[in-house]
Amino acid sequence: MALTSDPPLDVAKPPAVPDGAALTVVPVRHPWRWVAVVVTAVLLLQFAHGLVTNPGWEWDIFARFFSTETILHAVWVTLQLTFYGTALGFALGIVLAFMRLSASPFLKAVAFGYIWAFRSIPLIVQLLFWFNLAYLYEELSFGIPFGPSFYSFDTMGLVGAMSAAVLGLALHQAAYAAEIVRGGVLAVDPGQLEAAAALGIPRLRQLRRIVLPQAMRSILPNAANEIISLFKGTSIVSVMAIGELFYQVQVVYGRNGRVVPLLMVATAWYVLLTTALSVLQHYVERHYAKGAVR
Template identity: 45%
Template sequence: MGILISVSTNPNFKWGVVARYFTHETILRGLMLTIFLTVASMALGTLLGLVLAIMRGSSIKPLAATAGVYITLFRGTPVLVQLIFWFNISALYPNLTIGIPFTDIGTAIDTNALMGPITAALVGLTLNEAAYMAEIIRGGFSSVGKGQIEAADSLGMSGSIKMRKVIIPQAMPSIIPATGNQVIGMFKETSLVSVLGVAELLQSAQLIYARTYETIPLLLVASLW
């Protein structure tokens, strides 16, 4: 109780400034970008994670090994390092060619122009999230009883139908709670893209307090959102 009284009455917190900037145009624009990055990264990461989970559980060893290396790599390195890496990928590949393999049909793309701050943020967050979602989905698949899979096999279901009709529906109760936690984590994790100059919520708050010197109130605004 004493802490609450101190926080609410301490004039240095400047709650009036917090209230004034809570719905400021710059803050709301940053919030919209944060929400976009969260939704897009989670959607793409979940789709890629599903593919990786299927590969990881495959009986084809090269596929399972490839998925295992991917998951280990992206879960084992800091997200911030990954974001900075993708932002500077043009140092490794100044140009990329998109075309048809083994033919002369293709188009060269300037990597530096392609991999802008928002694109790098989306790529970095998506690829990292896919590794975590792959393990969550794989854990959900493992929760489906063997009897259910054997019953599907006895009915002559193909692998794709068995996945859609039997495994995924029964795995969802295990997958959804963990995915909810990942959404919350992703919403907060987007603050890391501020180092790339992306004007998401934290960067928007920083732009304001760099001008007004009201650092604590603006950080409170970002934290409250």
């Protein structure tokens, strides 16, 4: 008996794909993006036009006071406060960070207590405490703890306004610097330390050549933000009548009544110096980014 099979079904052939030259490429259109660009550009142009044409800005007064000797000296005082506050603050912050990373519960508790206290108390309160140190402690002495003293001196002339400002800024900055450094160290893979210890590399060299170069990649962005914040935050020492930038601007516009142009003088100096710090941050970050994948 012969077997018969059904005739094959007609399978529809796929349509022929035309050559690439025959395809019409339509770019993706983003109409709302262009609307946002136009609106933003118009607002920026309006703002710039107002800066130039509004007589209330008094750019002639701004130009007259921008580089006067009083303002330049005030900028120098601001830079000094920033430098000393940063250097002392991060030096103490590194010590506090490694105290928190130590195996000693007592050192951990002391470092945690310091960070908790100085982050909780407003900076202006800390500055006023240090400025009134002579009221709190009329005399300081050196000797055996809880025993007789060998040398004592009056504190009335010990801490002046500038010293109190530097001390307050540095101690306040140390609390934040400690957490920044601790976070950067914890970001380093602990396996690298284990490998270095297996190779017999001393602990100090491990820290200097392995941990810190990698930790700096995490530390630098946050540290730069803290330095810039400290630079602008030095204006708070004006409550202690220290001749930094904002205080001198207040003194000048208190005499001549030109508030807006004098505030723009301070603003321009803050912007210029912050930009310089940002450029420095870029090159330091690029230096420590050597060998990184990102």
